[in-house]
Amino acid sequence: MEPITVLLVDDHPIVRDGLHRVLETQPDMQVVGEAGDGEQAIAKVREHAPRVVVMDVQMPKLDGIRATRQIHKHFPRTQVLILSAYDTDRYVFGLLEAGATGYVLKEAADEEVLAAIRAAARGEPYLTPRLRGRANPVEQPLDALTGRETAVLCLMAEGLDNAEIAERLVVSKVTVQNHTSAIYSKLGVSTRAKAILYAIQRGLVEPSA
Numbered sequence: 001m002e003p004i005t006v007l008l009v010d011d012h013p014i015v016r017d018g019l020h021r022v023l024e025t026q027p028d029m030q031v032v033g034e035a036g037d038g039e040q041a042i043a044k045v046r047e048h049a050p051r052v053v054v055m056d057v058q059m060p061k062l063d064g065i066r067a068t069r070q071i072h073k074h075f076p077r078t079q080v081l082i083l084s085a086y087d088t089d090r091y092v093f094g095l096l097e098a099g100a101t102g103y104v105l106k107e108a109a110d111e112e113v114l115a116a117i118r119a120a121a122r123g124e125p126y127l128t129p130r131l132r133g134r135a136n137p138v139e140q141p142l143d144a145l146t147g148r149e150t151a152v153l154c155l156m157a158e159g160l161d162n163a164e165i166a167e168r169l170v171v172s173k174v175t176v177q178n179h180t181s182a183i184y185s186k187l188g189v190s191t192r193a194k195a196i197l198y199a200i201q202r203g204l205v206e207p208s209a
Contacts, residue, residue, distance in 0.1 A: 003030040004121040007048060009041040009067070010056040010083075019054065022110050029117065038062025045075050052120045055100070057084040057091055065094050072099025072159065079120040079159075083113065092131055093193035099159050102126030125157050127200050144186045152179040156192060157199040
């Protein structure tokens, strides 16, 4: 099996070096490059096509949210895992909205970071347990959604946009937009990120360890 190729993006060399040392001990992972800001990250993704980008949030030139959005749009086969010191809703929701596959805090143990990278490589969402249990839990029951709405929600949580969901389900984009609106209404949420969080909290897309 080919190793998981990883690009490390952080504006602090000491952070990249420490993470690099951890990853190089894993037989199923290979660091293919490093970058110190969002612009470098996009250039390195174009050059190396890594399966996973481990991305910081606060960086010069181009921050993690904007870099994640561009990578998700232009390099959809590359998954972005956020590794950040910030646990505010602004960043968590903003990065889920931008297309990040997962969000891990820098305080996490090495084992959790490695598990999150492996989940991202499989295209599975990962959210640090503390964030999963804290951020805006939605109380609406799962059976409020129809089977098709649940399917759309799961694909949203996998990082697909409406056009990609329409292609996967062989329906029109308008139909997907209608399902999305119904999901928001039934769950009482106003953003895609909060709907994705619902899916994670309810185990619809619970990542493997």
